[in-house]
Amino acid sequence: MRPRRLLVVDDDRLLCELVRTTFELEGYEVDSAYDVIEAERSLAESRPDAILLDIGLPGIDGIFYLERLRETPQTSKIPIVAISGSDEAGRAARAAGAEAFLRKPFSPLELLALITPLIREAGFGTMGTGSDVVDAANLNRLIEIGRRQHQLLNEAYAQTVAVLASALESRDFGTSRHSRRVTSYATRLTLEVAPRLLDDPSLEWGFLLHDVGKIAIPDGILLKPGRLTPPERRRMQEHAELGERLLAHVPLLNQEGARVIRSHHERWDGNGYPDRLSEESIPLGARIFAVVDALDAMTDMRPYRTPVSWDAAVEEILRCRGGHFDPDVVDGFEACEPDLYSLHMQELAA
Known part of the structure; x- marks a missing residue:
């Protein structure tokens, strides 16, 4: 059966890698797009089971792009989780059709817990059994290492x-x-x-x-x-x-x-x-x-x-x-x- 696929659309490459690391441990395939052009190319090649969309993308209004995804037949039913550092942007994203919103910074575990039931409700992908779930303590440790590396690099x-x-x-x-x-x-x-x-x-x-x-x-x-x-x-x-x-x-x-x-x-x-x-x-x-x-x-x-x-x-x-x-x-x-x-x-x- 086909594994679950997540498309991450965010120009923060370190955040994309952190999300990739977390979700691949849970059996997801993760594609990253750093701008809208890359996102459109990825969507043309394969249909994701969920999209993580940064509302603050460079060069385009993220709300406008979200509305476009909702109006396009190929992506209209795909669960979309919007992310931003602004609560105002989050409210606008929900109004434009996002299933959920997470304010930056967020825990990848929080994102994982949010996206998995959205995919299940939408009927996409295959949900893994308990045998492919990484031990929670190890997952938390790996995520903390990644977050610390991100923090040190930014510092x-x-x-x-x-x-x-x-x-x-x-x-x-x-x-x-x-x-x-x-x-x-x-x-x-x-x-x-x-x-x-x-x-x-x-x-x-x-x-x-x-x-x-x-x-x-x-x-x-x-x-x-x-x-x-x-x-x-x-x-x-x-x-x-x-x-x-x-x-x-x-x-x-x-x-x-x-x-x-x-x-x-x-x-x-x-x-x-x-x-x-x-x-x-x-x-x-x-x-x-x-x-x-x-x-x-x-x-x-x-x-x-x-x-x-x-x-x-x-x-x-x-x-x-x-x-x-x-x-x-x-x-x-x-x-x-x-x-x-x-x-x-x-x-x-x-």
Whole structure:
């Protein structure tokens, strides 16, 4: 008889491996897809008995993809368990047709206990007898080992990123305080505009390290008190691509965070850099960050100019709605501006 098959759709490769290890011990066959394209390819090749779907997939709205799976005849009856770090996303997933929701982080044993009866109720696969069930104590031990390895690896990546942040701060041009401010502003604005993005742990690191590529920019340009010449400006603009390349092999940053680092100077009207992207081709996290980065640039002291008032900066951002900035993000900015001002005042008082 055919063994039970599980399709895991999640861009977290370590989580996929942990789920695979747990379910294979219970006699499942497990396929992993790290994005929607791989998921569609896997579904075309074989029908799973259940799908584990991360709602925070890069490049697509996970709820939209869930609805598509429910509307497609070949997948409409397959049990789907949605996973996310957001309860709001979980409620949306249940409304879109998911049989169940698990909030990250979760125990693989909890997932196993949830999926097995769903498959049985749907009448898919073959349910193993007691002879192929791994001893619970051994299974728990293996899972704990896997979780600990995952934790240690993430801690190592975090330490690497923290070293880079310290190196950037050592350049002594106000980056430390600027980075902290814009990270808090951007997090609050993301909560207003697209709270699901906050499920991605790389996002906050991307906010914090958005200017990490400036490590490679000469001090004569970086700290110049006057206006940059055209060649100097072009050299300064290289920091976005340099930052992305510098962190390309750090998995902690290879999702939305990396996209923020590369694209936070793109403009809604297509006149930004480095790729001259426009409108919704600009990653959403970068569109959000562009607004708060401009806000802080205008209200903070810089080597080449004095700051403007908070109100003047807000007025300028509203004026640039639909030109420099995404109109929807500016609308969100206007809605939460009192909270951003409170964060600004807290920073001044610190």
